[in-house]
Amino acid sequence: MKKIIALGIIALSLAGTASAQVKPEEQIKYRQAGYSFMSWNMGKIKANLEGEYNTQQVQAAANAIAAIAGSGMGALYGPGTDKDIGEVKTRVKPEFFDPANGPDIGKIATNFNTAAAELAKVAAGGDKAAVQKAFGATGETCKACHDKYRME
Amino acid sequence: MKKIIALGIIALSLAGTASAQVKPEEQIKYRQAGYSFMSWNMGKIKANLEGEYNTQQVQAAANAIAAIAGSGMGALYGPGTDKDIGEVKTRVKPEFFDPANGPDIGKIATNFNTAAAELAKVAAGGDKAAVQKAFGATGETCKACHDKYRME
Numbered sequence: 001m002k003k004i005i006a007l008g009i010i011a012l013s014l015a016g017t018a019s020a021q022v023k024p025e026e027q028i029k030y031r032q033a034g035y036s037f038m039s040w041n042m043g044k045i046k047a048n049l050e051g052e053y054n055t056q057q058v059q060a061a062a063n064a065i066a067a068i069a070g071s072g073m074g075a076l077y078g079p080g081t082d083k084d085i086g087e088v089k090t091r092v093k094p095e096f097f098d099p100a101n102g103p104d105i106g107k108i109a110t111n112f113n114t115a116a117a118e119l120a121k122v123a124a125g126g127d128k129a130a131v132q133k134a135f136g137a138t139g140e141t142c143k144a145c146h147d148k149y150r151m152e
Numbered sequence: 153m154k155k156i157i158a159l160g161i162i163a164l165s166l167a168g169t170a171s172a173q174v175k176p177e178e179q180i181k182y183r184q185a186g187y188s189f190m191s192w193n194m195g196k197i198k199a200n201l202e203g204e205y206n207t208q209q210v211q212a213a214a215n216a217i218a219a220i221a222g223s224g225m226g227a228l229y230g231p232g233t234d235k236d237i238g239e240v241k242t243r244v245k246p247e248f249f250d251p252a253n254g255p256d257i258g259k260i261a262t263n264f265n266t267a268a269a270e271l272a273k274v275a276a277g278g279d280k281a282a283v284q285k286a287f288g289a290t291g292e293t294c295k296a297c298h299d300k301y302r303m304e
Contacts, residue, residue: 021199022192030192036185040174041223047173060223067219071193071212 024080025088031076032090038065042142045123045135055126062116062123062131065138069116074109091151105149112141176232177240183228184242190217194294197275197287207278214268214275214283217290221268226261243303257301264293 022030041061048058082097084090095101119134174182193213200210234249236242247253267290274282 022195026192030189033185033188033192037182037189037220037223040178040182040185040228043174044224057224060219063219064223067212067215068189071189071216072196072209076192 022076022078024078025085027076027078027081028085028088028090031073031081034068034071034073034076038068038142041065042135042139045119045131049128049132049135053128055123058131059120059123059126062120066116066120069113093149093151096149101149105145108141108145108148112138112145115141174228174230176230177237179228179230179233180237180240180242183225183233186220186223186225186228190220190294193217194287194291197271197283201280201284201287205280207275210283211272211275211278214272218268218272221265245301245303248301253301257297260293260297260300264290264297267293 041064044061045058048054048061077092077096081090082092082094096105115134115138119131119138122130122134193216196213197210200206200213229244229248233242234244234246248257267286271283271286271290274286
């Protein structure tokens, strides 16, 4: 079971022995922090697409999303992080930890990384229509995971 | 006063009209999320420096820190975010919002951005000694801000 979870983590992204030292409750907080910070940056890109477009701001926001996506968040779903720990609440669904879903989660995570990297790439170019498209595609990958693996 | 805060925000990093829509309590949460996620990544780099060194993991962590540092967090210190808002607690010191400290905060933020960008640069190279040095320098810039502007 431990091994299967470890495999799932690697599938999600890169994992390191180093991450093992992080307590389960800290893992939950860090993953929520990562998602929360990405959502701030998605919101900024959305506002830029709907209003005045500032290439530098969109680029910085897209870089943050791509770098967070690529930072190995899979390591923050270690053993013991599948349910609330005291005051630290989690909205992850138990399905996320079902080994049978490993391939599906791996695919979702890979799509997410690819979409975020593409968003950062086009944001650097400053072509608003291309950013609009890549932004939509990235949002789809967030939603793909939430629909299946995050509680309401 | 509003104008002075706005200037401080620009000094800290880039700001955009788009960010104005974020509620004060959300700004506090997002900035804490950004710092928290950076600290996870600093911890990973530290663990790599002290143990088995994985270039890919260090590089990914450094990229996340640099991209978050460059994402314009200054916009998350808008009016009304200088003290607790209901359940949303903040540890920022009032001194952070004193216009007289604007230049000092601007300097600290610039040093922080520069150090984080340098860390990402050397991490891509994989020279452990250079990463050690840049990691130490980045940590100093976190500390420089906390010593003056964050409560215990």
